[in-house]
Amino acid sequence: MSDAPQPYDPSTEGARMRFEGRMSYIDYLHLDEVLHAQAPLSSAHDELLFIIQHQTSELWMKLAIHEIVAARDAIKDGRMRPSFKMLTRVARIFEQLNGAWDVLRTMTPSEYTTFREDLGESSGFQSWQYRAIEFLVGNKNASMLQPHSHVPEVVELLQVHLETPSLYDEVLILLADHGVDIDPSVLDRDWTQPYQPHESVRAAWETIYRDPEAHWSAYELAEKLVDLEDYFRRWRFNHVTTVERIIGSKRGTGGTSGTGYLRRMLDVVLFPELWDVRTSL
Numbered sequence: 001m002s003d004a005p006q007p008y009d010p011s012t013e014g015a016r017m018r019f020e021g022r023m024s025y026i027d028y029l030h031l032d033e034v035l036h037a038q039a040p041l042s043s044a045h046d047e048l049l050f051i052i053q054h055q056t057s058e059l060w061m062k063l064a065i066h067e068i069v070a071a072r073d074a075i076k077d078g079r080m081r082p083s084f085k086m087l088t089r090v091a092r093i094f095e096q097l098n099g100a101w102d103v104l105r106t107m108t109p110s111e112y113t114t115f116r117e118d119l120g121e122s123s124g125f126q127s128w129q130y131r132a133i134e135f136l137v138g139n140k141n142a143s144m145l146q147p148h149s150h151v152p153e154v155v156e157l158l159q160v161h162l163e164t165p166s167l168y169d170e171v172l173i174l175l176a177d178h179g180v181d182i183d184p185s186v187l188d189r190d191w192t193q194p195y196q197p198h199e200s201v202r203a204a205w206e207t208i209y210r211d212p213e214a215h216w217s218a219y220e221l222a223e224k225l226v227d228l229e230d231y232f233r234r235w236r237f238n239h240v241t242t243v244e245r246i247i248g249s250k251r252g253t254g255g256t257s258g259t260g261y262l263r264r265m266l267d268v269v270l271f272p273e274l275w276d277v278r279t280s281l
């Protein structure tokens, strides 16, 4: 017998070591499905990175949708505090998605071109969860339903998000319910259209930012929204920079101009008056 210390046996402190007939970690998380869902089409070493990067992003997007919808419901019911918690989580999810670009950035153009052709015309442009997030935070665009016309359930789901007031719409309705003077045209509009900035909203935020003590909840909510948009903008910027680094100015597999299209999306402003108000403070 050697005198070397034996590896520690956690069963001595009660760790369960057998799972016949019991729910295990693998069962609860359905890991058999998750870990068998990677099916590279090429023999390229980097395709697994590409697939996992997108699949994990889609999982985080699923959680982001869950949180944004719940935050919007809470705001609709006047439950501000729970909404803060959820909006903070959404910003952290975007931070997580932003960090993930550092992994993908390790893929060079030479590596990507070894399997890019295998992607056909598929593209992140067809991510319905991404489109749902855009609609939830107010970047409405009915044309974006079209790439999903081959999946009626997805069109139906996106149509609901298109027609429902966005997170920002509900925030403005809540402010008005609390006696803040907001123009009625902002509070009852065609929700399928992108939000148009209104002077009454800028003035309302100015009142709030000039005296935070008097309007603490609205002030805190405003900062949560700015945070969310800040992280969302970083995601867009990381995307376009990574894309330029990997494919230069090639057209996208989704058919757009590529970086030209993505750069245009950098101009999207979700909560315009919250940015405008900074100038007048």
Ligand code: HEM
Pocket: 053, 054, 057, 058, 104, 112, 122, 123, 124, 125, 126, 127, 130, 239, 242, 243, 246, 247, 251, 252, 253, 254, 255, 256, 257, 258, 259, 261, 262, 265
């Ligand atoms: C090699 C890495 C990547 C390249 C070269 C790339 C390239 C592109 C391009 C060129 C577009 C424009 C649409 C098109 O014509 O295809 C696009 C859109 C998009 N990509 Fe990526 N992408 C990459 C990684 C990712 C990752 C990791 C995600 C995360 C899910 C993602 C999500 C999206 C989304 C959601 C859009 C639609 C954006 C919008 O409509 O505003 N992409 N991508």
Ligand SMILES: N[C@@H](CC(=O)c1ccccc1NC=O)C(=O)O
Pocket: 054, 116, 119, 122, 123, 124, 125, 247, 251, 252, 253, 254
């Ligand atoms: N649009 C990319 C392809 C691409 O990135 C992609 C392809 C399939 C699944 C997800 C993708 N990611 C983001 O657009 C390209 O033009 O190379």
